[in-house]
């Protein structure tokens with residue numbers, strides 16, 4: 001699948017933002033101007049992500065319609081989750097900022113909605129059976145794990161961030177291991193795609209078209225997978241190992257200053273791989289994956 | 290709207306005969322021609338006369354080589370378009386309600402006025418049947434020529450999809466696959482028509498008819514006795530004389 005920058009940025013930033021917002025609403029109690037800035041960062045990350053996703057649309061002016069099909073579509077559910085979470089958290093943010101003294105319990109519904117939104121983002125991909133690597137429960141769990149790790153690093157919570165990073169590292173490896181056999185387990189081959197496999201071995205004789213098209217650009221992205229193994233190590237180092245060390249070894253508030261940028265880079269690398277490594281079964285018609 | 294109808298009154302679709310298709314691409318051209326002026330925005334092309342032309346098509350014809358275990362390889366031409374699946378994953382993922390499956394005839398359509406061009410439906414389709422139009426930013430797919438098949442302004446014989454109407458070898462058939470007595474259903478039954486990628490769970494309506502078994506090179510031709518021509522009369526005498534010299 002084509003690793004479009006807008007979608008990579010959207011999923012990474014909004015995931016981190018929602019994770020951070022959930023923690024601000026439940027664990028932290030900043031007040032006054034400090035609260036304003038913390039909440040501002042959370043809201044900014046979440047909404048920058050949403051805005052970036054609009055660039056991925058062919059017709060952004062009709063984006064409101066994406067709220068209509070929550071009954072069947074995970075994309076629609078994600079849109080609802082995002083808006084509801086941001087609305088539900090607003091009173092808590094205002095109370096922190098303006099010393100209104102709303103009890104911490106008020107943060108929980110918004111926090112749950114924020115985490116649910118991230119899970120819904122993951123489900124958009126996990127629900128697509130035609131991309132076997134994505135069609136697995138580890139995808140939404142991985143998205144939530146990134147949100148927890150990113151959020152707790154931003155919040156500078158040492159203990160929780162160490163746990164979240166360890167869990168995240170495990171999940172990243174699990175997702176890769178499960179994903180590597182997913183395409184063959186799904187059972188789709190050029191033989192089943194054409195139905196000619198029952199007659200003998202099938203190979204491409206002539207392509208359907210000589211220039212490229214939407215399918216080749218969007219779904220049959222084979223460039224750059226060559227370095228996948230190296231990038232995996234890099235993503236794991238940047239997203240998990242180095243932030244872990246930074247949080248452990250650096251004193252006090254310096255941990256997050258180093259850990260957050262590293263983690264963000266790692267998350268971007270992981271998300272790039274998430275798309276670039278995902279193979280769509282339509283590639284079978286072209287003899288390319 | 291993007292929940293699938295449990296049951297449709299009809300299941301209109303195509304039956305494509307891989308035995309007869311010669312890969313002439315006439316259906317591709319007819320489809321592009323008709324859908325340039327019919328349902329929704331025209332199918333645009335980018336850089337059509339340049340070095341790297343690209344464009345939106347609803348039907349593409351591939352060509353495969355099949356190598357049976359103990360026979361000569363065959364070339365199979367393979368048209369690929371929307372199969373109007375019963376359990377269409379492209380419909381349920383659509384966040385806007387633009388993609389839908391019609392209850393009356395099972396055709397899967399895109400309401401282009403509601404489409405935001407998110408492309409999720411194209412990801413969900415295992416068959417690559419949907420292409421985003423690069424000019425209009427909306428999703429295009431086979432409409433089964435919904436603007437022909439019910440069109441009373443067209444002569445009766447033209448009320449079928451443009452690809453079916455144009456196919457010079459009669460490799461494409463159109464009809465109601467939910468009716469076991471329809472011509473297309475009988476064709477599927479007689480020829481062992483099959484689904485593409487059944488493991489994807491989409492339950493396609495369109496069916497493909499497999500190529501018929503080809504002769505083996507070592508099988509003697511039925512015409513062999515006729516090929517052993519014995520000259521008689523004057524020609525026979527000449528034959529014998531000449532052979533002796």
Ligand code: SF4
Nearest residue numbers: 371372373374379414
């Ligand atoms: S072939 Fe693809 S676009 Fe057509 S109904 Fe099936 S899943 Fe949808």
Ligand code: SF4
Nearest residue numbers: 383404405407408410
């Ligand atoms: S591209 Fe259009 S039709 Fe396809 S899922 Fe998005 S809104 Fe629906």
